[in-house]
Amino acid sequence: MGDALSPELTRPTIPHEPFDEWSVLATVGALDEDERIRFDAHLAAGCDRCEEQLRQYREVATTLARTLPDEPVPSDLRGRLMARVTKENQASSTALPRDPSRAIWRRPWAGALVAAGLVGIVAWGIYDTRSTVQRQQASIDRLQQELAEQKALTSLVSDTDTDVAALRGIGVAERADGWVVWSPAHRRGYLVVHNLPPLPPGRQYQFWVKVGPQPMPAGVFDVDAVGHAALVVTVDTERPDVFAVTVEQAGGAPAPSGPVVLQGSRQAG
Amino acid sequence: MVSISPPVTLINEMARGQLTALEQFYDHYVQLVYNLVVRIVRNRADADEVVQEVFLQTWREASRYDPSRGTPEAWVVMLARSRAIDALRSARRRGERVETRLTRDIADPTPADASQLANRRSMTGALGELATAQRELLELAYYEGLTQTEIAARTGLPLGTVKTRIRSGLERLRQALPGREWATP
Numbered sequence: 001m002g003d004a005l006s007p008e009l010t011r012p013t014i015p016h017e018p019f020d021e022w023s024v025l026a027t028v029g030a031l032d033e034d035e036r037i038r039f040d041a042h043l044a045a046g047c048d049r050c051e052e053q054l055r056q057y058r059e060v061a062t063t064l065a066r067t068l069p070d071e072p073v074p075s076d077l078r079g080r081l082m083a084r085v086t087k088e089n090q091a092s093s094t095a096l097p098r099d100p101s102r103a104i105w106r107r108p109w110a111g112a113l114v115a116a117g118l119v120g121i122v123a124w125g126i127y128d129t130r131s132t133v134q135r136q137q138a139s140i141d142r143l144q145q146e147l148a149e150q151k152a153l154t155s156l157v158s159d160t161d162t163d164v165a166a167l168r169g170i171g172v173a174e175r176a177d178g179w180v181v182w183s184p185a186h187r188r189g190y191l192v193v194h195n196l197p198p199l200p201p202g203r204q205y206q207f208w209v210k211v212g213p214q215p216m217p218a219g220v221f222d223v224d225a226v227g228h229a230a231l232v233v234t235v236d237t238e239r240p241d242v243f244a245v246t247v248e249q250a251g252g253a254p255a256p257s258g259p260v261v262l263q264g265s266r267q268a269g
Numbered sequence: 270m271v272s273i274s275p276p277v278t279l280i281n282e283m284a285r286g287q288l289t290a291l292e293q294f295y296d297h298y299v300q301l302v303y304n305l306v307v308r309i310v311r312n313r314a315d316a317d318e319v320v321q322e323v324f325l326q327t328w329r330e331a332s333r334y335d336p337s338r339g340t341p342e343a344w345v346v347m348l349a350r351s352r353a354i355d356a357l358r359s360a361r362r363r364g365e366r367v368e369t370r371l372t373r374d375i376a377d378p379t380p381a382d383a384s385q386l387a388n389r390r391s392m393t394g395a396l397g398e399l400a401t402a403q404r405e406l407l408e409l410a411y412y413e414g415l416t417q418t419e420i421a422a423r424t425g426l427p428l429g430t431v432k433t434r435i436r437s438g439l440e441r442l443r444q445a446l447p448g449r450e451w452a453t454p
Binding site for chain 2: 021024025027028029030031032033051054055056057058059060061062063064065066067068069070071073074077078080081082084085086088089174175225226
């Protein structure tokens with residue numbers, strides 16, 4: 001039996017040209033759409049060389065902004081911003097539990113509540129510890145998922161025959177965009193979306209790939225607070241023509257029934 | 270006496286939900302952000318909205334800031350440009366007329382302290398020394414949101430020339446950046 005190859009030798013090699021040139025052009029937004037999609041996928045696959053070059057040239061591009069003449073900033077703009085932030089914070093913090101050690105001492109009947117308060121504090125401590133453990137477990141789960149996705153993406157972008165599609169926002173999601181890298185060989189794709197609005201409870205986004213007239217379900221997903229999501233999808237089809245995202249009931253639907261919020265067509269690699 | 274924290278510290282404090290850190294971060298960068306956004310969207314009402322969105326985004330995404338990927342200034346400028354270009358494209362899609370303007374208005378420097386002033390003078394000088402052709406192409410990309418193919422179509426230059434001029438323009442600016450060390454790509 002032959003020796004197993006080391007992980008270094010079996011890891012897919014990420015092709016590097018023309019990314020050196022693209023990492024410079026990307027900092028001023030000069031890449032064409034298909035190049036930008038491929039470059040984003042390349043970065044997402046973990047190219048330290050391009051990340052470093054991008055970091056350096058971002059600083060250079062920043063100098064363009066630094067040389068502009070000063071425009072008068074409205075004096076009330078800071079107040080408007082802080083009012084929005086405060087309102088947003090209030091909306092998101094209504095369910096947070098309060099620190100039980102506060103305020104109780106101001107009340108005349110505080111002594112009668114000391115014992116109950118101590119019990120509450122101990123209970124809160126246990127609750128807090130359990131919450132911390134749960135958060136850490138969630139963090140580990142998330143990192144493991146990200147690692148699995150990154151491995152899948154590395155595998156995808158190392159293919160020579162990948163297709164890409166830029167997705168454009170439609171209707172209420174006009175500001176959204178995204179891209180898909182699709183590997184016909186793996187019958188698998190990597191979807192990234194940005195700026196999709198969060199959905200109300202009971203609703204989820206669903207991704208579809210379309211070959212001819214038939215849309216095929218390719219997974220449901222939620223977006224984070226800034227409308228971002230990334231997922232690897234596997235669908236038993238070689239070359240989808242159209243990719244789309246719709247809003248559906250939580251858990252997804254067998255056929256699209258809700259509004260299309262993102263759509264794009266395959267561009268051959 | 271009010272002490273001002275370094276921007277990275279402010280971002281960490283923003284990630285922990287400290288509103289005063291956001292206020293200081295805003296005070297530190299609003300002029301830079303506002304100048305850039307006005308230059309791109311060319312409409313003060315839109316600029317006010319975009320600038321608020323930029324700082325809201327820094328507030329929401331402070332915990333995601335990664336110092337290894339760039340300075341706070343590069344981060345906030347990148348967010349500002351991205352938001353402003355989105356607004357510009359949105360206005361164009363709505364059919365609003367947005368004049369394309371190649372800037373000649375290099376700043377009359379008025380920053381707050383001597384080091385900023387020296388830095389701005391240095392960069393303004395470097396930008397002024399760029400060949401007009403290089404500077405105009407950089408500006409079409411950075412302020413107008415045009416891709417290299419769109420720039421080639423707009424200017425009638427071959428695509429290869431557009432790429433070369435943008436790259437060489439950025440390289441010249443890079444060499445003019447004071448006090449920075451660059452790793453070999």
